[in-house]
Amino acid sequence: MRRGRPVKYDPEIVAEQLEDFVINHDYPLVKEFLLGRNDLPSFDYLLEMIKGNDNLHHAYKKAIDKQETYIERGALHGELNPTFAIFKLKQHQFGWKDKNEQAITVSNSFDVSQLSTEEIRAELEKQKRISDLALNTIDVTPHGED
Secondary structure, three states, X not given: OOOOOOOOOOHHHHHHHHHHHHHHOOOOOHXXXXXXXXXXXXXXXXXXXXXXXXXXXXXXHHHHHHHHHHHHHHHHOOOOOHHHHHHHHOOOOOOOOOOOOOOOOOOOOOOOXXXXXXXXXXXXXXXXXXXXXXXXXXXXXXXXXX
């Protein structure tokens, strides 16, 4: 059984207040929302509340989406430092990531003991063409007529 001060909040009321906060701020920081309140003990506590309440989760997601839009728009219009914008958008709540490039390795082994010299040469040439295709990039840039 829990003891101590009775809980002063209702998750539905907190959700409405957070929605209002999101509407009234260009860049709604949820921690800033908490600083203006004395009834919620911590950000972690709010996150726990969010897990159990759909309306509160929706309001929190709206705040994150508005932050993302603000950063992206600011970077596109030159209002924000691009390095800061990239760093911020790579934070886990926004889900932006660097593109992972992977090398393509072609490895086809074959038994040469049963092949003639011509067949070995043909197979080696085939392997070289496959390898060259994996390494070359194709220019798909549209070119105007000269």
